[in-house]
Amino acid sequence: MKLNRRNFILSLVGGIAGIQVTPLPWKLMDDSAIWTQNWPWVPVPPTGEFTSVKSVCSLCPGGCGIKVRKVDNRAVKIEGRTDFPVNPGGICPVGMGGLQLLYDESIRYLEPMKRVGPRGAGVFENISWKEALSILSNRISALRKKGTPEALAIVDGNKNDSTMSALIKRFATAAGTPNYIRMPSMEDTYKMTSYLMTGNSSPMSVDLENANYILSFGCGLLEGWGAPGRVLNAWGLWKERGNKVKIVQIESRASNTASKADKWLAPVPGTEAALALGIANVIINQGLFDTSFIDRHSYGFEDWTSEDGTHHMGFKRLVTDKYSPRQVSKITGLKESQIVAIAKEFASAKAPVAICGKGKGNNNGSLYEFMAVQALNALVGNINKPGGIFVNNTLPLSNLPDMKLDSIAARGLKTSRIDRAGSKLFPFTESLIDNMSRAINEGDKNTVDILLVFASNPVFTLPDGGAFKKALNKIPFIVSFSPYRDETSYMADLILPDHVYLEKRDEVVCPTGLQYPLYALSQPVVEPLYNTRHTGDVIIQLAKRSGLQRHFPWSDYEDVLKFRARGLFDSGRGLMTYKHNKPVWQQIKQNRLAASDYSTFNQMWEGLLAGKAWYSLPHTGKVSFSTKSGKFEFASSKIKSVLGTYSKGSLKAMGIEAEGDEVFMPHYEQLRSSANRHDYPLRLIPYEIINLADNFVPSPPFLTKTLFDNQLRKKESFIEINPKTASDYNLQEGDRILVESPTGKAMVRVCLTEEVMPGNLYMPLGLGHTAYDEFLRGKGANPNQIISAEKDPLSGQFVWWDTPVKTVKI
Structure with missing residues (x-):
């Protein structure tokens, strides 16, 4: 049979299904656990009283309910909960391996630190929290006294509608910088889509x-x-x-x-x-x-x-x-x-x-x-x-109080954003982190003097991450709030380490894709093991040291959570009781609307502290939209109101080739790379697998043992290539090659498979770390280092699935 794009699928499914559909990642994790028990140096935990704590996993935006089993004060097992609305007992491999993120000292920061070696070397010395907060607050105060608060920039990877995100953004506003930059995510695109077509910006x-x-x-x-x-x-x-x-x-x-x-x-x-x-x-x-x-x-x-x-x-x-x-x-x-x-x-x-x-x-x-x-x-x-x-409407959480800004902050907020988000070129986007990198790299002066990095590892996770790392080298002072020894924190001058997720109280707000609004709190299942602090508490302490205390009247972060949660009670709706034999999706199908099952705010709050979730059933059959027309808009009035007067040249500058009314409606825009396709004839597409983390959170180290040999062998990544493409480039199974794009290169080995389309190369995300411990560092290659940061038309966000590449046989 001739192999081409149209018929290569026909030869695949039967051959691969037997392998791919098995629960091998989970079995391999179990085998790894059994195997490691034979290591003589593995400590045997002491016996003690068995207890369990109900919480919510916050390693990703999914918000699965978890139960952590403890022996005395030591957490020994994480499993899914059947009494939580989101996940009826299910949990992913990364969530199962979360104990390693708690107890592995070699991937964590144990106390505040300041850089003493070359930037990027990860050489730090321990300092006290008092000294660390003084160093940072003095620098922020100096910027404000100088009248340039906009030289403070913030990169935030917390969920967009979370209290932590609201608190960090509030700090930026109070200080006077418009340069609050969010890490890109699918939820951003969802929200923009919903806003443009339904008028509702909820997920x-x-x-x-x-x-x-x-x-x-x-x-x-x-x-x-x-x-x-x-x-x-x-x-x-x-x-x-x-x-x-x-x-x-x-x-x-x-x-x-x-x-x-x-x-x-x-x-x-x-x-x-x-x-x-x-x-x-x-x-x-x-x-x-x-x-x-x-x-x-x-x-x-x-x-x-x-x-x-x-x-x-x-x-x-x-x-x-x-x-x-x-x-x-x-x-x-x-x-x-x-x-x-x-x-x-x-x-x-x-x-x-x-x-x-x-x-x-x-x-x-x-x-x-x-x-x-x-x-x-x-x-x-x-x-x-x-x-x-x-x-759905957004969660009815209370908004943080309005602020009466001082003249320094007011002037700073009037300056242009460094990423140009919200400008004529990018009117519908809140943040564009690649534009920030470009502005810093191409600028003649230090446009950013201080950078604060929260809950993100952009050096590793951003497409064309080399550009972001280059920008970091031009920023005089960088502060990381990461609990982990990640690639971005290695570039920092000051480390103010957060607790890891099992040590702190935080929230889950509307898990990704869930069909009803939900709010829950994660619990500190163990006391903090090291001299770390909750980043929410640190923000409040930093504000008070920087002269911004009147905008932060709360005693600690839990006080802020409680303040915001009152909005749930004041809404007069929502349930706290959940029975696993009556899942929410069945109640939606039956269109059963129930009154609130709690009578006081304290009753609701205590339920949240005990691991329960607040959720609200959507009203099926009720169709209402918040657009100008009050209807679902195939032709977006919001796009028309902004782009309706744009010239053809202005639209092309945004990457939009369409003209006239087509611009305001869904349509196909061919991706256009700045690279020469003749020089780079192949396309690199990264892919994700469930047993590797590829966001801010590192993979639990032992999960590398669950990877197949055609994904990672010793320290080498494999790239999937269709045999037809491999033949065209004289490549054989196991060959070492360089995959090169206009922005970088990576050495990988060839895995021949008919599971992929000819003309494309497929590389797993989550490998290629240059930080952490021996189980993560140097394992495989990171495709983000060679992905070109091309822009999506209209949104201006990254295009990470269409990087032109070429191969060089080694």
């Missing part, structure tokens, strides 16, 4: 459990997408229902999700928006859309005339004219019949849902692509219905 919420047709545009449902424990449980529910549920996975690599799905489609990477619009074309042209929803609750579907008499193209004409199955087939490489079949199946299903967010969803996505996928849910009218998308 997108998906009722997976009640859906019977799941159209997944690259979501790693078995790789840790969303709340891993919840999604894995949902997958089990789908399979229990047999042929009553169908899962369709769209991605170019045979991931675990693609291998176990009922159908797998492999379009050219980056063409998912075109595919979604091709599906929309079939649904519209064959009259399969929900006419009631479209007529009553949508705007911009049909052609329309504005108040000034101008005639405008609607979404229906756009997809009819530009996204026929034939046209989309040429773009995506899929057969016309495949596009038509999926569209008919999706539109005829009882509860279809289309979802997006590649891999685990840690990284941002393409805004126009997300809009195109959301348009599919609107076409079938499955919004605020069981099995569909829910447009």
